Amino acid sequence: MAAIKKLENIATQVRRDIIRQVNAAGTGHPGGSLGCTDFLTALYFEIMDRKPGFDMAGKGEDLFFLSNGHISPVFYSILARAGYFPVEELATFRKLNTRLQGHPTTHEGLPGIRVASGSLGQGMSVAIGAALAKKLDGDDKLVYALTGDGELQEGQNWEAIMFAPHHKVDNLIVTVDWNDQQIDGPTKEVLDLGDLKQKFRAFGWEVLTMDGNNMRKVINGLNKAKKKAGNGKPVVILMKTVMGQGVDFMMHTHAWHGKAPNAEQTEKALAQLPETLGDY
Secondary structure, eight states, rough: OOHHHHHHHHHHHHHHHHHHHHHHOOOOHHHHHHHHHHHHHIIIIIOOOOOOOOOOTTTOOEEEEEEEEHHHHHHHHHHTTTTSSSSSGGGGOOOTTTSSSSSSSSTTTTTTTSSOOOOOHHHHHHHHHHHHHHHHOOOOOOOEEEEEEEGGGSHHHHHHHHHHHHTOTTTTTEEEEEESTTTEHHHHHHHOOOHHHHHHHHHHHHEEEETTTTTEEEEHHHHHHHHHTSSSOOOOEEOOOOOTTTSGGGOGGGGGSSSSOOHHHHHHHHHHHHHHSSSO
C-alpha cells in the first residue's frame, strides 16, 4: 500500500488545484470537490486496478463513473495528477472550446472520461450497465461510481437501486457523498432522504459506512467494500464527508457548493493547503 502520508500529500495538492481552477474560471463547484478529494485520491492512487493509458472500453481494468459531475474540478485534478493528461491543462478549466468543461463531456476526447455527467441521477444507471457488460465479457474487474446524497432525490436512482440487486450486479461499488448539503441548503430541509442505510438494505444492497475525510479510513473502507463484492449483492458505501473540507471558511455550509472564491479568499484558502507536488 502507498504510504498514507504520500496519499495525503496528493490530496492536499489536489485541493490546491481545485481552488486555483475555480478561482481562475470565476465559476465552478469547490465545496463538494474538496469534500470528495480524499476518496478520489485513494481510489485512483491506491484502490483501482488501472491500466496505463486510456482505453474507452476499459476491459480488464476497474472503471469509475462520476455521477455528480459538477464536482469536475476534483475529477480533472485527479486524472491529471494520475497521468491521464498534462497537469498544465488544468489552467484551461471552463474556458471556451477546451476539454475541461464545467461538467465532464466525452465529445472532446478527454482521457479518463467515459461518460458525460452533471445531469444528476444518471451515473448509477450507467455504472450498472458497465458492470453488467463486464459480466457478459467474463471480465472480473470492478465498477465504481460516486453520487451525491442530494442527487438521490432524483427518481431514476431508485429504479437503479431496485434493479441492481434483482440482477445480482455484485461487481458494483457505489459510494454516496453523504455531506448533508446541496445547492439550496441542508438535504434535510430541501427534501429529507430519511434513513439511507435502511433504504438501501431494504432494496437488497450490502451497506457500509465510511469516514470520507480520513485517508486511512477511506483506504480501509474501500478495501472492505472490495471484499464484499462478488457475493451476490451490489455494494454501497455511505461516505460521511464535510463539504469544503480543508478550507476552514468553506466547511460545514452549502454556501460554497457552486461559488468561486475571489482573489483574497483564494489566497487565504491556499495558505491552508501547502504545495506538495508543484502547482501547474
